Amino acid sequence: MTGPRLLATSDLHVNRTDNQALVRDLHPSDPGDWLIVAGDVADKVADIRWALALLADRFEQVIWVPGNHDLWTPPGDDVQLVGPERYDHLVEVCRSLGVLTPEDAWPVFAGHLICPMFLLYDYSWRVRPDMAGLSVEDALAVAREAGVVATDEFLMASRPYDGPAAWCAARLTETRRRLSERPADLPTVLVNHWPLTELPLRVLRHPEFSLWCGTTETARWHVEHDAAAVVYGHLHVPRTTWEDGVRFEEVSVGYPREWQRHDLLRGPLRTILPAPEPEVPDPFTAWALRQGARWESVR
Numbered sequence: 001m002t003g004p005r006l007l008a009t010s011d012l013h014v015n016r017t018d019n020q021a022l023v024r025d026l027h028p029s030d031p032g033d034w035l036i037v038a039g040d041v042a043d044k045v046a047d048i049r050w051a052l053a054l055l056a057d058r059f060e061q062v063i064w065v066p067g068n069h070d071l072w073t074p075p076g077d078d079v080q081l082v083g084p085e086r087y088d089h090l091v092e093v094c095r096s097l098g099v100l101t102p103e104d105a106w107p108v109f110a111g112h113l114i115c116p117m118f119l120l121y122d123y124s125w126r127v128r129p130d131m132a133g134l135s136v137e138d139a140l141a142v143a144r145e146a147g148v149v150a151t152d153e154f155l156m157a158s159r160p161y162d163g164p165a166a167w168c169a170a171r172l173t174e175t176r177r178r179l180s181e182r183p184a185d186l187p188t189v190l191v192n193h194w195p196l197t198e199l200p201l202r203v204l205r206h207p208e209f210s211l212w213c214g215t216t217e218t219a220r221w222h223v224e225h226d227a228a229a230v231v232y233g234h235l236h237v238p239r240t241t242w243e244d245g246v247r248f249e250e251v252s253v254g255y256p257r258e259w260q261r262h263d264l265l266r267g268p269l270r271t272i273l274p275a276p277e278p279e280v281p282d283p284f285t286a287w288a289l290r291q292g293a294r295w296e297s298v299r
């Protein structure tokens, strides 16, 4: 027993049977372990509730942030709420389970302020060089031409906001306000489903997908807000990177066909605190390089 840890996972996608089995096997190793679930739990509210209830029962504290899949309104879901109303509903589900969300007071773990955030995306990351400088409309047209369109465009509504970029702008304003009020003496752990920086996007098999992967507005937040670690998912590329001396942990499990290939080299739960000894390169990166770095693309 090593004492309580802050653990993280994401992209559990429990609407897949193999992933459901994987979640059933998730247990704390210390009764005091906390667990961050960084979005994309499932597509339907009942599945999200099932997974979070199971985890909330086992871990001392579960912290959830929404991913794009959690915000979809798929046909056949009993809950047909869209956009911010759907998010508010999921926050209520979490509260009924004792799970913390971006709408709750930020908790402290081992001397670190844990900041669950919901920031969405605004199509501003342009990894494909010829997309830089294009309007959102033109960039989306280029992606469409390349055959790359995120399913969000069909299943995630933003009403009453005029699209995800407007919703994202509102989330940025509110989150900046909260960050400006944080206690100055605590280092942070920044948690968001979408990456905060560009570096992790450079390995996307389809660079057009960067449009749906966050916002350039957060590119310096890890420095400006004294981050000890940044936790995110969405890319299904579960690796550790370092920028400006800050550890970035992509903690996604991903779809069975993805994790069965790399065999979840470090398991489905990543240790965030206490900070583990760095493995350089991390086992996933080493594996991917052996494969010729044929990374999975974002979903």
Ligand SMILES: [Fe+2]
Residues within 6 Å of the ligand: 011, 013, 040, 067, 069, 234, 235, 236, 254, 299
């Ligand atoms: Fe995902």
Ligand SMILES: [Fe+2]
Residues within 6 Å of the ligand: 040, 067, 068, 069, 193, 233, 234, 235, 299
């Ligand atoms: Fe995602």
